[in-house]
Amino acid sequence: MRVNILSLAAAMAVGLFVTTAQAAPIYADTLVASSNVTSFGSGNVTGAPDGGGLFLGSTFDPPAQLGTFTVSFATPLGNGAGADLVVVELVSSANETFNVEVSSDNVLYTLLGEFSATNNQIDFGSFGGPVSYVRLTNTSSAVSADIDALYGNFAASVPEPGTLALLGLGLAGLAASRRRKQ
Numbered sequence: 001m002r003v004n005i006l007s008l009a010a011a012m013a014v015g016l017f018v019t020t021a022q023a024a025p026i027y028a029d030t031l032v033a034s035s036n037v038t039s040f041g042s043g044n045v046t047g048a049p050d051g052g053g054l055f056l057g058s059t060f061d062p063p064a065q066l067g068t069f070t071v072s073f074a075t076p077l078g079n080g081a082g083a084d085l086v087v088v089e090l091v092s093s094a095n096e097t098f099n100v101e102v103s104s105d106n107v108l109y110t111l112l113g114e115f116s117a118t119n120n121q122i123d124f125g126s127f128g129g130p131v132s133y134v135r136l137t138n139t140s141s142a143v144s145a146d147i148d149a150l151y152g153n154f155a156a157s158v159p160e161p162g163t164l165a166l167l168g169l170g171l172a173g174l175a176a177s178r179r180r181k182q
C-alpha cells in the first residue's frame, strides 16, 4: 500500500507540473495602464476573446495620438517552442503595427520588436525572465490595431507556491485516507 500511495503522489506531482506547463491559453488578467486608447464593444482586452477591446489610438483612423496599454498575467508566462504570446486582433491588416514590450516586474521593459495585426505570434526570444507584463504601443500614424485579447502559450516553468501548497494538501489528504484505512 505504501508503494501505491507513493506512486500516486509521484503521479500527482508530475500531473501538476505538466498541467502548469500546458495551461494554455493563458489570458491576460488585468489592464494595468493605458493612454490614448479607445474602447470598442466590451472594452475588455483581458480574458478570452469577446469581440470587444481597445484600439491603439485616441481617435478613429488616423489616430490623433498613438495609444498604449499594459496588461498583466497572474500566471507568469514562459518561453516554449514556437510562439509564446499571441495578440488577438480584429479586422486585421499588415499596416496595423505596434511595439511589443515585456517585463517581469512592471519596471524594466524589454522591447521584443514591432509586430502587427497579421504578424501577431510573438516569441520571447532571449528575454530571460518570466513575463508578467506586456505593453503594446501603436507605431502607425495611419491606423490603430484593434486588440481583443492577449494570451500566452506557456506558463513559466517554476511552479507557483500555490501549486506546491496544493500538492502538499494532496499528500496530506492521502496520508489521512491511509490512516483511516488502517
Ligand SMILES: [Ca+2]
Pocket (backbone or CB within 6 Å): 089, 090, 091, 092, 093, 096, 117, 144, 145, 146
Ligand atoms: Ca484591426
Ligand SMILES: [Ca+2]
Pocket (backbone or CB within 6 Å): 042, 043, 044, 045, 046, 048, 049, 050, 051, 052, 053, 147, 148, 149
Ligand atoms: Ca476582448
